[in-house]
Amino acid sequence: MASDSREAGRARTLVTEQLHAWGLADLEFGTQLIVSELVTNALRYGKPPIQLRLIRDEGLTCEVADGSSTSPHVRHAAETDEGGRGLYMIAQLADLWGTRYHDRGKTIWARQPLPHGA
Numbered sequence: 001m002a003s004d005s006r007e008a009g010r011a012r013t014l015v016t017e018q019l020h021a022w023g024l025a026d027l028e029f030g031t032q033l034i035v036s037e038l039v040t041n042a043l044r045y046g047k048p049p050i051q052l053r054l055i056r057d058e059g060l061t062c063e064v065a066d067g068s069s070t071s072p073h074v075r076h077a078a079e080t081d082e083g084g085r086g087l088y089m090i091a092q093l094a095d096l097w098g099t100r101y102h103d104r105g106k107t108i109w110a111r112q113p114l115p116h117g118a
Contacts, residue, residue, distance in 0.1 A: 007039060007043055008035075008036045008039045008040050008043070011035050011036065011039045011052050012032045012035060012036055014052070015028075015031055015032060015035050015052075015054060015062070016028055016032065018054055019031060022056055022118075023118065024056070024060065024114070024115070024118060026115050027060055027112060027114075027115070030093045030112060031054075031060065031062060031112065033089060033090075033093060034062050034090050034093055034094060034110045034112070035052065035062050035064070037086035037087070037089060037090055038052075038062060038064035038090070038108055038110070039052060039064055040086070041064075041072060041086060041087075041108070042064050042065075042066040042108075045068065045070060045072075046066030046067065046068040046070070046105070046106075047066055047067035047068040047105065048066070048067055049065075049066070049067060050064065050065065050066045050067075051063075051064070051065045051066075052064050053065075056114075058114070059095065059096075059111040059112055059113050059114055060111065060112045060113075060114060061109055061110070061111040061112075062109065062110050062111075062112075063107050063108070063109040064107070064108055064109075065104075065105060065106065065107040065108075066105050066106065067104060067105040068105050068106065069101060069105055069106055070106075071099060071106070072087055072099065072108060090110050093110070093112065094110035094111055094112050095111055095112060095113050096110070096111045097109060097110040097111065
């Protein structure tokens with residue numbers, strides 16, 4: 001578990017640096033949440049290798065790939081559940097999200113709209 005939080009923290013730092021380099025600091029909070037959830041899920045439930053990628057095109061797409069083909073799904077967690085809200089939060093923050101399967105595992109992605117003028 002400790003390695004999960006360290007790696008998720010490292011991913012948030014890298015994402016923040018890239019967002020600032022692109023002039024997209026307005027997307028920092030939502031992007032950090034998305035990346036944190038995707039990376040943590042890959043570490044907990046996926047298999048190595050785990051890769052993070054940001055793509056800036058019509059929107060900002062965060063991708064996390066891992067070596068597992070296990071499909072994630074949105075859960076509606078009970079009030080007493082400590083987990084299970086990650087993909088639900090991603091679905092609220094992103095305008096689109098999904099999973100792509102490939103011969104090396106899967107990639108889970110989430111796209112946010114870019115701010116006007118970006």
